[in-house]
Amino acid sequence: MKAALVGADGALLHEARRPTGRERGAAAVVQSIVDFAADLRAHGEAHFGEPAAAAGVAVPGIxxxxxGVAVYAANLGWTDVPLRDLLGARLGGVPVALGHDVRTGGLAEGRVGAGKDSRRFLFVPLGTGIAGAIGIDGVIxxxxxxxxxEIGHIVVRPGGPPCGCGQRGCLERLASASAxxxxxxxxxxxxxxDAADCAKAVRSGDPRATEVWQHAVDALADGLxxxxxxxxxxxxxxxxGLAEAGDTLFTPLRAAVADRVVRFQTLPAIVPAALGDAAGCLGAGLLAWDLLTPEGARTDTSSTPIDTPSAADGSTTPRR
Structure with missing residues (x-):
């Protein structure tokens, strides 16, 4: 789990990490999150003179x-967890926002990251799986x-490897870091x-690595x-994680997408995410700040001054 106190301008005022502890069961994970949020709130009071004004939490699954319900998360064993109510009760009744981890990361990239100058963007993290967040005018x-x-479940290779969703040949089975x-x-x-080793081998000219890498890039280009x-x-x-390969990924990926674009389409800019693994915390914090503003998600938090120590909690759990 990652957590932070997030300022109104998106600044990370304090960061902390703890293990999810999922081996102890679903209920223990929920308790760990609630305890973590309470400790973060106490840290804000001790170091900034006041508690967080709102809380945001981003979780995987449905x-x-x-x-305010975490409907389902296979890797955590969750079904219909009323996380918003549980956090609100533990945090003294402050407003709590609940979001999906990838869409929350996309919110942060759109507001204060690589998509802040884009009217329409698609955020695609390539990790254990592949998901996506669609940003339109600052809203996910x-x-x-x-x-x-859920771009990871576009079938790009019909009859390909089986996916946990029940289909075969899904994008995430071919182009994720785990694939x-x-x-x-x-x-x-x-x-x-692992995938990082493959990227290193590509850079060294290993033909086996180049073939593995190109197969993944081609599948990703088809999905995109x-x-x-x-x-x-x-x-x-x-x-x-796969984007950390830098030009080893982006150079062939841009070329592969450009080769596939047809006459009526406009080639978009293909850029690396700017916020790294802080995106989830920042996005959760932005969700929390949106609860405090009259226009919610349409408020431009990137221009909000941070003159006071009031902050919003943001915590995330790893996707899948």
Whole structure:
């Protein structure tokens, strides 16, 4: 878990991390989050002279933000956890916002990160899995049922490897960091090898690594082409662990997407995420600040001065 006290301008005033402790069971994870938030609130009182004005929490899985319920998270064993109410009770009744981890990270990238000058963007973190956040005019689109942006489950290779969602050939089974790790471990014969090792081998000219890497880039380009055909974004923001490969990823990816764009389409900018693993905390903090402003998510928090120590809690748990 990552947590922070976040200022009104998006500044991280204090950061902390703790293990989720999911091996102790679903109820213990919930208790860990509630305790963590309470400790963060106490830190704000002790060091800034007042408690946080609101709290935001970002969690993986299916989230009902309107009801404040973590509906389902397979890796945490959650079903219908009323997280907003539990946190609000522990934090003395301050307003609490609940969000999806990737969409919350996309909110931060859109407000204060790589998408702050974009009217329409798609944020795609490449980690254990692949998800997406659709940003339009500073607001993240949740969809009618809270699952907009799930680009990782676009089928890019029909009949390909099975996915946990029940389909075969999903994008995240071919282009996520975990997919590259598995493919490179097999190709290299080293079960301990991971995606970062594959990127290093690509840079050294290893043909086996180059083949593994290009297969992932081609699958990702196919998935992104579907997304830009439907959404027509001006910017594609790529984050997550795989994006840490820098030009080793972005140079072939930009070329692959450009090769696939047809005459009626406009090639968007493809840029790395700017906030790294702080995006979730910042986004959770922004969700909290939105509770305190008359216009909510449409308020430009990037221009709000930070003259006082009041802050918002933000905590996230790892995706999948």
């Amino acid at each position: 989230v009902d933000a309107e009801r 689109e949740p969809g009618a049922h809270g699952s907009a942006g 590259v790790t598995a493919a490179w471990a097999e190709a290299s014969g080293d079960p301990a090898a 082409l579907t997304a830009l055909t439907l959404l027509d974004p001006d910017t594609l923001i790529i984050g997550g």
